[in-house]
Amino acid sequence: MIDPDLVRTAEPARHAISWTTRDVLLYQLSLGASDLSFTYERGLRVLPTFAMVAGQGISAGDRPARGLDLPGIEIDLAKILHSGQALTVHRPLPTAGSATVTSRVAELWDKGKAAVIVLENDAADDYGPLWTSRMQIWARGEGGFGGSPGPESSWSSPDRLPDHVLDSPTSPTQALLYRLNGDRNPLHVDPAFAVQVGFDRPILHGLASYGIVAKALVDGVLDGDPTRLVSLDVRFAGTLFPGETIRTSVWREGNHLTLAATCPERDDAPVLSHAFAEVTP
Incomplete structure (x- = not known):
């Protein structure tokens, strides 16, 4: 159930996070990094997409991951x-560091049969500010509350x-390592659970694909500089x-990149779409 009035008037939530160099190393290894600039603490570089798991990895211990705990939802x-x-x-x-994360529902869209x-x-x-992230969550069966359908996309x-075509092979065990960053959903590891929810076998985390594409851009377009x-x-x-390849096609116009990520083993089935990146010269 969604109470749109309560969602819109709720105060932002705040929580503290921290991370260590070990968390960064694990994250980048879990994306398949092998070069020392991303896997050795001396001269370590941090992929910006580490922000997606900061405060959730091995330094967080076995504390449960933060769920969808939002007023009005x-x-x-x-x-x-x-x-x-x-x-x-x-x-x-x-x-390594610590930060305060402020969370709020920025948009609530009524898609009829679903809410976004x-x-x-x-x-x-x-x-000062470190990062801003915006996660879109599709909630089946939660539309019909009379809100805006959101912008046309x-x-x-x-x-x-494309100016670049970047292939990133994944390992059959990729999800086993990536889940140690904090997302231990059984969908990514348990064959019986995967079949139960409609998949032939466990699938790779979406944010793992997201990070792998970011690493491909850094290596293939940005001279290794994250x-x-x-x-x-x-x-x-x-x-x-896990075990399939992500093929990232890149069209560059100045500092703006248009991207498409597909799986070549399955006739370039889409993996990521509506994808864009901004880079510095």
Whole structure:
């Protein structure tokens, strides 16, 4: 059930997070990184998408992950789907640190048979803003409350060959490692559970694909410098099974990148769509 009036008038929630260099190393290893600049603490560089798991990894111990605990929203978690993710980093992320995260529902859209909840998180430390993320959550059966359907969305790739095509093979055990960043949903590891919810076998985390694409852009377009990747905005268009490849096509116009990520083993089935990135020169 969604109470739109309560959602709109709710005060933002705040919570503290912290992370260590070990959390960063694990995250980047779980994306398949092997170069020392991302896997060795000496001279360590941090992918901006680490923001998606900061405060949730091995340093957090076995504390339960934060669920969808939002005023005015009571939804069975089995009915929700992480349908999109946007991230903007305001400065390079430190290899270890702490921050305060302020969360609020930024948008609530009525799609008729479903609702879309846009959850915005702003993280800041003692030196100022670190990142802003916007997560789109698709809630089946929760529409019909009389709200706005939200903006029309259209996307198409430029009518020319991509400037870069980046292949990122994944490992059959990729999800086993990635889940140690905090998302231990059995969908990504338990074959019986995956079949129960409609998949042939466990699927890779959407945010793992998101991070893998970010790493591909850093390596293949940005000369290995993660500080040049300022924002990444995607829709999760399809599943990827561990062991398959993510093929990222990149069209560049100045500092703006248009992206499409597909799975070549399944006739370029879509993985990420409506995808854009902003970079520095």
